[in-house]
Amino acid sequence: MSSATTLVRTTSGMDADRRKSSKTNEKTVILVRHGKTEMNEYLASNHWADEKFKDPLLYDTKLSKAGIAGAQLAQVFVKKLEPKPELIVASPLSRAIATAKYVFEHDQTTPRAVCVFARERVFHASDHGKTRKELEQTHADFDFSHIESESEPWWYVGAENEKKTFGEVSLEPVDVFEQRMDDLIDWINDRDEDVIALVAHWGVCFSLTGEQFENCEARVFKPGSLKPKTGDFRKVELALEDSAQGKALRALVFVMNEITGSVPLSVGLAVGVSLGVASAIASKF
Numbered sequence: 001m002s003s004a005t006t007l008v009r010t011t012s013g014m015d016a017d018r019r020k021s022s023k024t025n026e027k028t029v030i031l032v033r034h035g036k037t038e039m040n041e042y043l044a045s046n047h048w049a050d051e052k053f054k055d056p057l058l059y060d061t062k063l064s065k066a067g068i069a070g071a072q073l074a075q076v077f078v079k080k081l082e083p084k085p086e087l088i089v090a091s092p093l094s095r096a097i098a099t100a101k102y103v104f105e106h107d108q109t110t111p112r113a114v115c116v117f118a119r120e121r122v123f124h125a126s127d128h129g130k131t132r133k134e135l136e137q138t139h140a141d142f143d144f145s146h147i148e149s150e151s152e153p154w155w156y157v158g159a160e161n162e163k164k165t166f167g168e169v170s171l172e173p174v175d176v177f178e179q180r181m182d183d184l185i186d187w188i189n190d191r192d193e194d195v196i197a198l199v200a201h202w203g204v205c206f207s208l209t210g211e212q213f214e215n216c217e218a219r220v221f222k223p224g225s226l227k228p229k230t231g232d233f234r235k236v237e238l239a240l241e242d243s244a245q246g247k248a249l250r251a252l253v254f255v256m257n258e259i260t261g262s263v264p265l266s267v268g269l270a271v272g273v274s275l276g277v278a279s280a281i282a283s284k285f
Contacts (some may be wrong), residue, residue, distance in 0.1 A: 023185045025226040030085055030197040032074070033205050033213040034099040035067030039126040040215065048123075048166070049239070049254035051247075055168040060094045061126035067095070067215065071102035074216040078103050078197075081220055085197035087111055091118040092147060092154060093129050093201070097139050099216065100199040113143040117184035120201035121233070122156045122172035129155050146187075171240060174233045181207045181228035206231035 039061035046053060063071065088107070090100040092114040100112065114135075120127045129135075132147040132154070147154050158170025181204070188196055205213040209221075210230035239249045 023182050023189075023228055024224050025185055025221065026189045026223050027191065027193065028083060028195045028223060029188065029221045029226055030078070030081060030195070030218060031205060031208070031213075031221055031226070032078075032099065032103060032197065032199045032218040033215055034091075034093075034095045034199060034201060035063045035071040035074075035102070036215040037061040037067055037095045037126070038064050039124065040064070041066070047254055047257055049250040049257065051250070051254075053166060055124050055166045057125040057168065059125050060129045063095055063098050067099075068102060070216040071099045072105075074103050074218060075105055078218055079106055081218070083195045085110055086193035086195050087113065087191065088197045088199075089113055089115050089118065090142070090199040091120065091201060091204070092116055092132075092135060092144070093119055093127070094135075096199045096201065097135070097142065100197075101139075101141075103199065103216070103218070104197065111143065112141055113146065115146050115184065115187055115198075116154045117180050117187055118198060118200045118204055119155060119180075121177040121203040122158075122169060124166070125169050127155065127172075128153070128169065174237055177203070177233060178207070178229055184208075185226065185228055203233075207233065 037058075039056070039058045041064050042056050042058065046056075085104075085107075088100055088104050088110050090096040090112070096118070097114065104110070104112075119129070122128065131149075131151050132144050133150040135142075135147075136144050156170065156172040156176060158172070162170045164170055184204070185208075188198070202213060205211070207228055208226045208230060210232075213219075238246055239253065240246060
C-alpha cells in the first residue's frame with residue numbers, strides 16, 4: 001500500500017483501550033536516528049513552543065556539517081555491532097538516506113532500500129520530501145520500489161482546510177501515523193532478512209520504543225522488543241492544540257527549555273498533564 005494513500009484509522013470509545021498495538025518485530029533491528037539537520041540547528045535557537053515560532057520552510061531538510069560529522073563518527077560504533085545487517089533500510093526523507101550512506105559507508109555490499117512507512121510524522125515543512133524520480137537521480141544505490149508513484153507525494157499532505165502545524169503544513173493526524181507504525185512492523189516482519197538496519201526519525205523511534213533517541217544514536221533490538229505506540233503520541237498531541245491547555249503546555253515547555261535546556265520528567269502541569277509528555281516533545285524538535 002502506498003503511503004500517499006494511507007487510510008485514516010480513527011479510534012473511538014469502544015476500541016480506545018485497545019490502542020496499544022499487539023504487533024512486535026520478529027526480526028533483529030538496528031535502529032538509527034538520522035544525523036543533525038539544518039532544521040534541528042534552526043530549532044536549537046528558535047524553539048517550536050515559542051509563541052513567535054515560524055516554520056522556516058526547510059523542505060526535506062538536509063544534514064548540517066555537524067550532522068555529517070556525527071554520522072561519520074557513528075560508523076565507528078556501527079561497524080562493531082553484531083549481528084551484521086542483511087538489509088539497510090532508510091526513510092525516504094533525504095536526511096535519513098544521507099545518514100544511512102555515511103553510517104554504513106564501510107558496507108558497500110549489503111542491499112539498500114527505502115521504506116515509506118519509516119518516514120517522520122509531518123510536523124514541519126522539513127518533513128515533506130522529494131518525489132521518487134528526484135530521489136532516484138541522486139541515490140542510485142537505493143531501491144525505491146516501495147514508493148509506487150514516480151511523481152506523487154509519498155508524505156502526508158492533508159486537505160486544504162485541515163489543521164496546519166504552526167500555520168504552514170498539515171499536521172499528520174496521530175491515527176494516520178500510528179497506523180503507519182503498524183504497517184512498518186508488518187513490512188519488516190514480511191522481509192526475508194533476519195537482521196535489518198533501519199535509519200529513521202525521532203517520531204518513529206519514540207513510537208516503537210517510548211524512548212528519546214539523539215541524532216545518530218544506534219541501538220540493536222532483538223525480536224519482540226519493538227512495539228508501535230509504546231511512545232504515546234496522543235499525549236504529545238495536547239501540546240499542539242490551540243486550546244488553553246495546549247497553549248499552557250507550550251508556554252511551560254518553552255520556559256523550562258530556556259531555563260534548563262530540557263523539561264524535567266517529574267514536573268506536572270496545573271491542567272493535569274504530566275511533563276513527561278512535555279519532555280518527550282521538547283526533545284523531538
